[in-house]
Amino acid sequence: MNALEARAAVLAARQAMYREGLVxxxxxxxxxxxxxxxxAMHITPSRMPSDETTVDDIVTVTFDxxxxxxxxxxxxxxxxxxxxxxxxxxxxxxxxxxxxxSSVLAVRYEEIPPILDEQVVYIGGEVAVSEYxxxxxxxxxxxxxxxxxxxxxxLLANHGTLAVxxxxxxxxxxxxxxxxxxxxxxxADARPGSRQLPDDVAAAERxxxxxxxxxxxxxxx
Numbered sequence: 001m002n003a004l005e006a007r008a009a010v011l012a013a014r015q016a017m018y019r020e021g022l023v024x025x026x027x028x029x030x031x032x033x034x035x036x037x038x039x040a041m042h043i044t045p046s047r048m049p050s051d052e053t054t055v056d057d058i059v060t061v062t063f064d065x066x067x068x069x070x071x072x073x074x075x076x077x078x079x080x081x082x083x084x085x086x087x088x089x090x091x092x093x094x095x096x097x098x099x100x101x102s103s104v105l106a107v108r109y110e111e112i113p114p115i116l117d118e119q120v121v122y123i124g125g126e127v128a129v130s131e132y133x134x135x136x137x138x139x140x141x142x143x144x145x146x147x148x149x150x151x152x153x154x155l156l157a158n159h160g161t162l163a164v165x166x167x168x169x170x171x172x173x174x175x176x177x178x179x180x181x182x183x184x185x186x187x188a189d190a191r192p193g194s195r196q197l198p199d200d201v202a203a204a205e206r207x208x209x210x211x212x213x214x215x216x217x218x219x220x221x
Contacts, residue, residue: 001167006032006042007058013095013168018050022097022175025049028160029075030168032093033085039063041081045072076136083141084148084164090217091164095171098160101182105129106155112181114197115188119181120205121212124151127178132157150210153178166216 001009013030017023031043045057059070063082067074075081081094105112112127114120119127130147133139144162148154152174153163161178165171188194197205 007055009168010058013172014044015050022099028097029077031081043074079141083145087145092166093168093171095163095175099179102161102179112185114202124209129155
């Protein structure tokens with residue numbers, strides 16, 4: 001997608017996650033790789049309400065947060081987004097949100113084990129919890145990448161979620177799925193008898209996940 005389409009997709013995802021209650025106020029951020037650059041992304045501005053943000057407010061910066069285009073201050077989580085793009089060449093977009101049930105598990109340092117087929121097929125397995133690090137730091141960026149691994153989402157300790165995808169809408173859809181899984185696991189884990197997927201089933205579904213990801217990557221390369 002061209003730069004205008006990419007910025008519009010970032011804005012649409014940011015506005016959708018606010019409408020759906022995945023964030024409150026000016027929290028949360030969305031980015032997408034900038035085509036034509038090897039080290040750049042389009043990302044939401046810092047501390048701007050989604051209903052006041054326009055396509056022109058989406059800024060283009062390097063993975064280190066250095067400005068390329070745009071007058072607004074980029075999201076304070078630039079380093080986290082950039083670190084994910086550097087570590088994962090298959091990732092085209094990143095969504096960071098604060099869904100309630102996902103954040104509850106992040107506060108409890110409790111991962112979401114493989115409990116549903118769609119979780120493994122679309123996310124790649126468990127949703128792990130990162131080590132705690134303060135917001136907007138290199139330490140958080142490193143902890144996020146380490147806990148994310150090859151999967152599509154991670155819980156950020158005492159913080160929220162980070163999800164990745166082929167475009168902002170895909171990453172937002174992963175965020176929605178993680179929140180649904182968090183709700184299911186929150187209630188299931190409180191009752192005796194809850195079980196995870198059998199190991200052999202989870203392994204087979206991970207193979208499906210990796211095959212699907214390779215197809216998606218081949219399509220945009």
